[in-house]
Amino acid sequence: xxxxxxxxxxxxxxxxxxxxxxxxxxxxxxxxxxxxxxxxxxxxxxxxxxxxxxxxxxxxxxxxxxxxxxxxxxxxxxxxxxxxxxxxxxxxxxxxxxxxxxxxxxxxxxxxxxxxxxxxxxxxxxxxxxxxxxxxxxxxxxxxxxxxxxxxxxxxxxxxxxxxxxxxxxxxxxxxxxxxxxxxxxxxxxxxxxxxxxxxxxxxxxxxxxxxxxxxxxxxxxxxxxxxxxxxxxxxxxxxxxxxxxxxxxxxxxxxxxxxxxxxxxxxxxxxxxxxxxxxxxxxxxxxxxxxxxxxxxxxxxxxxxxxxxxxxxxxxxxxxxxxxxxxxxxxxxxxxxxxxxxxxxxxxxxxxxxxxxxxxxxxxxxxxxxxxxxxxxxxxxxxxxxxxxxxxxxxxxxxxxxxxxxxxxxxxxxxxxxxxxxxxxxxxxxxxxxxxxxxxxxxxxxxxxxxx
Amino acid sequence: xxxxxxxxxxxxxxxxxxxxxxxxxxxxxxxxxxxxxxxxxxxxxxxxxxxxxxxxxxxxxxxxxxxxxxxxxxxxxxxxxxxxxxxxxxxxxxxxxxxxxxxxxxxxxxxxxxxxxxxxxxxxxxxxxxxxxxxxxxxxxxxxxxxxxxxxxxxxxxxxxxxxxxxxxxxxxxxxxxxxxxxxxxxxxxxxxxxxxxxxxxxxxxxxxxxxxxxxxxxxxxxxxxxxxxxxxxxxxxxxxxxxxxxxxxxxxxxxxx
Numbered sequence: 001x002x003x004x005x006x007x008x009x010x011x012x013x014x015x016x017x018x019x020x021x022x023x024x025x026x027x028x029x030x031x032x033x034x035x036x037x038x039x040x041x042x043x044x045x046x047x048x049x050x051x052x053x054x055x056x057x058x059x060x061x062x063x064x065x066x067x068x069x070x071x072x073x074x075x076x077x078x079x080x081x082x083x084x085x086x087x088x089x090x091x092x093x094x095x096x097x098x099x100x101x102x103x104x105x106x107x108x109x110x111x112x113x114x115x116x117x118x119x120x121x122x123x124x125x126x127x128x129x130x131x132x133x134x135x136x137x138x139x140x141x142x143x144x145x146x147x148x149x150x151x152x153x154x155x156x157x158x159x160x161x162x163x164x165x166x167x168x169x170x171x172x173x174x175x176x177x178x179x180x181x182x183x184x185x186x187x188x189x190x191x192x193x194x195x196x197x198x199x200x201x202x203x204x205x206x207x208x209x210x211x212x213x214x215x216x217x218x219x220x221x222x223x224x225x226x227x228x229x230x231x232x233x234x235x236x237x238x239x240x241x242x243x244x245x246x247x248x249x250x251x252x253x254x255x256x257x258x259x260x261x262x263x264x265x266x267x268x269x270x271x272x273x274x275x276x277x278x279x280x281x282x283x284x285x286x287x288x289x290x291x292x293x294x295x296x297x298x299x300x301x302x303x304x305x306x307x308x309x310x311x312x313x314x315x316x317x318x319x320x321x322x323x324x325x326x327x328x329x330x331x332x333x334x335x336x337x338x339x340x341x342x343x344x345x346x347x348x349x350x351x352x353x354x355x356x357x358x359x360x361x362x363x364x365x366x367x368x369x370x371x372x373x374x375x376x377x378x379x380x381x382x383x384x385x386x387x388x389x390x391x392x393x394x395x396x397x398x399x400x401x402x403x404x405x406x407x408x409x410x411x412x413x414x415x416x417x418x419x420x421x422x423x424x425x426x427x428x429x430x431x432x433x434x435x436x437x438x439x440x441x442x443x444x445x446x447x448x449x450x451x452x453x
Numbered sequence: 454x455x456x457x458x459x460x461x462x463x464x465x466x467x468x469x470x471x472x473x474x475x476x477x478x479x480x481x482x483x484x485x486x487x488x489x490x491x492x493x494x495x496x497x498x499x500x501x502x503x504x505x506x507x508x509x510x511x512x513x514x515x516x517x518x519x520x521x522x523x524x525x526x527x528x529x530x531x532x533x534x535x536x537x538x539x540x541x542x543x544x545x546x547x548x549x550x551x552x553x554x555x556x557x558x559x560x561x562x563x564x565x566x567x568x569x570x571x572x573x574x575x576x577x578x579x580x581x582x583x584x585x586x587x588x589x590x591x592x593x594x595x596x597x598x599x600x601x602x603x604x605x606x607x608x609x610x611x612x613x614x615x616x617x618x619x620x621x622x623x624x625x626x627x628x629x630x631x632x633x634x635x636x637x638x639x640x641x642x643x644x645x646x647x648x649x650x651x652x653x654x655x656x657x658x659x660x661x662x663x664x665x666x667x668x669x670x671x672x673x674x675x676x677x678x679x680x681x682x683x684x685x686x687x688x689x690x691x692x693x694x695x696x697x698x699x700x701x702x703x704x705x706x707x708x709x710x711x
Contacts, residue, residue, distance in 0.1 A: 018661065020657060020660065020661050023660065023665075024656070024657055024660035024661070025657065041662075042658075042661040042662070044654065044657065044658055044661070045654075046654050048611065048651075049650075049651050049655050049658065050654070050655070050658040051607055052600050052603055052604055052607070052655060053600070053603055054582040054603055054606070057673070058673060058674070061673035062600075062659075062662055063662035063663060064671075064673075065671050065672055065673060066596075066662060066663040066664055066670055067663060068669050068670060068671050069671060070671055071671055071672065071673050071675060074671070074673045075673065078673075094607075095607055096607055096610045096611070110662070114662070258621070261621075263621045263624075288624075288628065288629030289628045289629060289630070292624075292625050292626075292628040292629055293628055295625065296625060296626065297621070297622055297626075299618055299619075299622045300618075301615075301618075301647070303643050303646065303647070304615070304618050304619045304622045304643055305622050305626065306639065306643065307623065307626075307636050307639040308639070317626065317627070317636075344642075358626075
């Protein structure tokens, strides 16, 4: 396992070992690489971007076809690998119909079908929810022991059962540590000191007038007759409260946010918002301007939020006033030196902080965050958590739909877990830790140790 | 969309079907008379409904919205193509119609409508993935290009979803006000940058699985050019040639590209 912070060169090392650099991606190489293997397989980070062919069957066949394997043998290998990975039912499915977890399983199947001597995995679970991540690693543990696996992974706690040796890369791109996996048992990307500091922050007293600012009653939604995305979900959000919504992919988290934001049609159900005259009003009675003046949606991909060429311009889109509040926001979220930068050129963590700075500057008191850890590695979780706690301290109410149990535990007052559109848990992190059900325990943070789940 | 179970065209190469439609559309494209387009319209209909067993409902579902184009062209030419020298036969408010403008409008309508029919027939007779597969195997289209087309095809649903999310996010951010002109390109830029990144990743994924190894590639779904494809193609070449010769011999054909 290759470990290290973002930008330390983990993927570059993996690509060099796999021959992707310089064969596919250019670069100046010093030193010597000797590859003594005839066959390799690779699974990359983004599950959807790896899907090339029109069906799962052809996706697995792709590498074999490139090697000139005859069609009868390709068909045999496809059936065999699908059976081995227990995903026969996916054989004729289109890639666009698969979940992220299923895509990664298909990518792994495609790599294994090549009968590789070495399998290279570049953060294969970074886009997966905790359940899909566990599933992926248990599958990996079961595959042929003859195959050597080199993997870049941040989710150390999940990966450890599959690992024998590790390499740690420092920020300069040099090896700062390596050895047997026993040496990293108990190691986590979540420094205890920082974690405790943040947890203290999350337990800070809520503002005194902790009135209900958003009240949703019996929200339901179905995209078509067969699939109910949300089933009678009710929730209340108080001033200065952070509510995290956890759940597997496709459980209805994003749908819930879109319902709260009035972006999906409401029928029998209602969403009430505390208006300026301090009364809870049905959002259908408010003008869109009045409603959205109090609420902001921060999307999974922060780039979807941007509209301007510089950070400074982004901060003034909704508000011509560039005075003190803007500067406070910029300083609060550590963006002072980035004002003239193009927002698209910021790092993932900076992009996320910029969206929060905009929310702060525009004083939208209710924030709905969709997967705010998307594209962020674990060390970058802490600056994000700190930023959210700063907003909470200033009375902002936040709903976070996330895969990251770590973020939820660091910042939330309330955690809600939904499954197939229904709430299956609502309570504090502490209450969740006391639950025995395996499904709920999958949403405990990694620092509690995967084996303890 | 089409019920090709047991249809003759199910077993024919998509490249051959493409060639036939190309052959059918050429005479329509170069003609400017009342007779040539209906003849090839009829031939296309035989191909799509008799040989291809396409359901008429599915066919009309695509053709009817597209039919607004020839209808629009008809009225445009009817009311606005008359020259001062041409005699007016009828007037609708401000627009005068001459015998010539009526003829021009009718021919353009028939011709455009026939071209739409032939194009839609092809769309309904071939799945894009099968066409790309056939192009790679029969016309040596580079697999890199072929699979890039598959990637583009796969990305469409994602692209649609991204567009929806961007529009929703901007709507909330702008408090439901209309975008200013200068704010509109942001959507395109975001979509484009996402598409470029997706393409880069797909390219690495393809290369990591050896698309450029240079070894002779095999295909799980083999699609060789067969004798029946040749027969199908030749048959339609003959039918087209005979029909065209007949129309010309009877003096019904008028050349025109306008």
